[in-house]
Amino acid sequence: MSYADLMVVVLLITALIILIVAVMMFNLIKLYANGTLNTLPFPNADERERQRLAAAAEAALITPKVPLFNRLMGLKPLSEEHELVMEHTFDGIAELDNPTPRWFMVLFYGSIIFAAGYLLHYEVLGSGKNQEQEYVAELEQAARDKEAFLLNPANAASAVNENNIEQSKDAVIIQSGAALYANRCTPCHGAAGEGIVGPNLTDEFWLHGGGVKDVFKVIKYGVPEKGMVAWEKSLSAQQIADITNYVLSLQGSKPANAKAPQGDKQP
Numbered sequence: 001m002s003y004a005d006l007m008v009v010v011l012l013i014t015a016l017i018i019l020i021v022a023v024m025m026f027n028l029i030k031l032y033a034n035g036t037l038n039t040l041p042f043p044n045a046d047e048r049e050r051q052r053l054a055a056a057a058e059a060a061l062i063t064p065k066v067p068l069f070n071r072l073m074g075l076k077p078l079s080e081e082h083e084l085v086m087e088h089t090f091d092g093i094a095e096l097d098n099p100t101p102r103w104f105m106v107l108f109y110g111s112i113i114f115a116a117g118y119l120l121h122y123e124v125l126g127s128g129k130n131q132e133q134e135y136v137a138e139l140e141q142a143a144r145d146k147e148a149f150l151l152n153p154a155n156a157a158s159a160v161n162e163n164n165i166e167q168s169k170d171a172v173i174i175q176s177g178a179a180l181y182a183n184r185c186t187p188c189h190g191a192a193g194e195g196i197v198g199p200n201l202t203d204e205f206w207l208h209g210g211g212v213k214d215v216f217k218v219i220k221y222g223v224p225e226k227g228m229v230a231w232e233k234s235l236s237a238q239q240i241a242d243i244t245n246y247v248l249s250l251q252g253s254k255p256a257n258a259k260a261p262q263g264d265k266q267p
């Protein structure tokens with residue numbers, strides 16, 4: 001937690017304390033104002049009687065409330081139970097006809113209907129899949145998705161990486177790499193790869209290895225501390241692969257003004 005965060009927390013706590021104190025002060029002032037404005041803080045006997053009658057009159061207007069639980073359960077209060085007594089008695093014991101609440105009956109019959117539908121759908125007609133069939137179907141779908149993903153050329157391109165790249169001498173690929181190389185790489189490596197700030201890319205000497213995987217890796221991740229840009233953010237994997245093939249095609253081209261070899265000689 002930084003110093004600024006701490007300050008914010010302290011300020012918030014201070015604000016909270018001020019708020020609480022303000023509310024307490026407000027209540028205190030209200031109490032005081034009531035005491036001074038009300039000349040009759042303690043009612044005498046007549047006043048109390050009047051208040052009692054007023055409260056009783058008010059209470060008489062309100063019909064007694066049936067508690068929520070009783071309403072949900074369809075229960076009658078004890079005073080109304082005589083309405084539920086059934087005709088028969090046994091040894092003087094009467095029976096009450098307490099009906100089951102409607103919501104319960106709806107659920108009860110609803111579940112029977114649901115069960116019938118469920119049985120038909122999954123067991124009799126076989127139109128629904130059980131868990132095992134669902135699992136198998138999902139596996140099949142995943143296999144189809146995977147196949148589609150690998151067959152899609154756009155996705156296959158992004159799958160090229162420093163572990164699976166293979167060198168290509170295809171003219172189209174090298175052409176594409178050359179177009180990408182121009183402008184991006186020429187300021188540092190020269191128009192023909194002869195090397196300026198960056199090393200000569202046409203000789204057999206490499207700082208980071210001259211294999212196709214090494215070159216791909218350097219272009220992708222760069223050597224930031226040495227001034228070589230990481231291109232993975234601005235170029236697609238396929239583009240980096242094309243440039244890699246172009247760079248490798250420059251081997252032994254012996255351009256003019258070639259920079260002196262750097263690094264180790266690679267076979």
Ligand code: HEC
Pocket residue numbers: 180181184185186187188189197198199201205206207208209215218219223226227228229231243247262263
């Ligand atoms: C801002 C300058 C700069 C740009 C732009 C640049 N490079 Fe480099 N590059 C360097 C430097 C500097 C090095 C040497 C890094 C080191 O000393 O480790 C280097 C190293 C390399 C290497 C490794 C060479 C070796 O000897 O192992 C390759 C391959 C390479 N760059 C390719 C490229 C490509 C392809 C591009 C364009 C997409 C590019 N570079 C753009 C500066 C640059």
